Amino acid sequence: MERLKAILKWSGIVLGSLIVLFVAAVYARHDRTFDSPYPKITASTDSAVIARGKYLVNGPAHCTGCHFAPEDMAKAAAGEEVPLKGGFAFQLPFGVIRTPNITSDKATGIGALTDGEIARVLRNGVFPDGRAVFDFMPFHDLSDEDLTAVISYLRTLPPVHNPVVNREVNFMGKAVSAFLITPVGPSAVPPRRVTPDSTAAYGKYIAHSIANCVGCHTNRDLMTGAFVGPSFAGGFSMPSDVMPELTFTTPNITPDPETGHIAQWTEEVFLHRFRQGVQIPGTPMPWGSFKNMSELEVKALYRYLQTVEPVKNKVEKVVQKTESN
Ligand code: HEC
Numbered sequence: 316m317e318r319l320k321a322i323l324k325w326s327g328i329v330l331g332s333l334i335v336l337f338v339a340a341v342y343a344r345h346d347r348t349f350d351s352p353y354p355k356i357t358a359s360t361d362s363a364v365i366a367r368g369k370y371l372v373n374g375p376a377h378c379t380g381c382h383f384a385p386e387d388m389a390k391a392a393a394g395e396e397v398p399l400k401g402g403f404a405f406q407l408p409f410g411v412i413r414t415p416n417i418t419s420d421k422a423t424g425i426g427a428l429t430d431g432e433i434a435r436v437l438r439n440g441v442f443p444d445g446r447a448v449f450d451f452m453p454f455h456d457l458s459d460e461d462l463t464a465v466i467s468y469l470r471t472l473p474p475v476h477n478p479v480v481n482r483e484v485n486f487m488g489k490a491v492s493a494f495l496i497t498p499v500g501p502s503a504v505p506p507r508r509v510t511p512d513s514t515a516a517y518g519k520y521i522a523h524s525i526a527n528c529v530g531c532h533t534n535r536d537l538m539t540g541a542f543v544g545p546s547f548a549g550g551f552s553m554p555s556d557v558m559p560e561l562t563f564t565t566p567n568i569t570p571d572p573e574t575g576h577i578a579q580w581t582e583e584v585f586l587h588r589f590r591q592g593v594q595i596p597g598t599p600m601p602w603g604s605f606k607n608m609s610e611l612e613v614k615a616l617y618r619y620l621q622t623v624e625p626v627k628n629k630v631e632k633v634v635q636k637t638e639s640n
């Protein structure tokens with residue numbers, strides 16, 4: 316009995332000390348910084364480059380679908396151009412993350428950052444101060460030309476003064492930053508240029524490196540973002556950011572004849588669907604921005620999705636009431 320008490324006492328002390336050490340480590344590490352080179356990207360004032368950037372930002376890359384202010388939500392969801400002054404909030408289990416102001420305002424936007432600093436956020440997932448970016452943005456493999464185009468367009472945005480508190484995370488969020496979050500960078504040396512055309516190869520580039528189709532239509536761990544299911548087979552559930560009472564599950568968009576949601580769709584049906592915009596209110600899919608995609612790119616996407624591995628995965632319901640816990 317005495318021995319048991321002694322063991323319990325000592326294990327209590329050990330556990331207590333471990334917790335203290337863990338808490339101390341979380342506080343010491345949650346702001347940790349990373350070394351990462353600045354991509355050699357320089358903004359251009361060429362009007363064709365800026366036009367390509369504008370198209371990407373308001374179309375397939377859907378920056379507008381996230382970096383809008385709450386009062387502009389309806390317009391952003393409809394695919395209209397709105398000031399990219401930030402403030403839209405993602406409610407996550409570990410806290411609130413708001414999109415930063417990415418207008419050219421020097422004090423509250425990105426006007427004071429260098430081209431290399433902005434390029435490093437998008438390509439290497441490292442903030443100007445060295446902290447890791449939470450991996451919301453899928454642009455690590457964007458070509459040099461497209462990254463240049465995006466930054467060149469951002470430079471033309473009129474400054475809007477709008478201070479945003481980017482992160483308000485709880486202890487779990489700090490622990491996640493301290494131990495789980497490291498910068499996500501390119502999967503290979505990014506291409507210098509990928510020429511827009513209607514081929515499956517270009518569709519693959521949009522689906523993986525610009526529009527993030529793969530990031531939502533593949534099952535993932537909501538906490539770490541790790542991919543846990545076959546690509547494009549759907550089944551990834553997420554509460555709606557704008558209507559938290561609804562939880563969405565992405566459909567299987569592989570060409571599996573039985574369970575593939577779009578297996579019977581012709582190219583015409585697919586094109587028409589992308590012109591329609593939001594059909595289910597609260598959907599996380601940025602249909603508004605995608606509505607602005609060119610016919611060429613939507614066709615390329617369709618052609619690419621025909622070539623992905625068919626996977627059997629029946630997704631019963633794409634929208635359900637969020638279970639309260
Ligand atoms: C899915 C939502 C989403 C999309 C789409 C998105 N962003 Fe972001 N962006 C965020 C979030 C959230 C953060 C803050 C991340 C964090 O706190 O770790 C951020 C951070 C940034 C930053 C860092 C700003 C700073 O002050 O350091 C830049 C620059 C940026 N985004 C630019 C863009 C551009 C350009 C696009 C389109 C090509 C884009 N974003 C698309 C959500 C998004």
Ligand code: HEC
Pocket residue numbers: 522526527528529530531532563564565566568576577588594595598599600601605616633
């Ligand atoms: C932020 C997450 C997200 C991204 C990014 C995303 N989707 Fe979706 N997608 C969803 C969700 C959730 C649904 C189900 C609700 C709906 O239909 O809006 C959906 C539905 C669909 C549907 C079925 C629509 C219908 O009317 O039945 C198709 C097709 C589709 N997505 C294709 C794509 C393609 C192609 C891309 C990339 C260009 C993409 N998605 C990017 C989340 C996403």
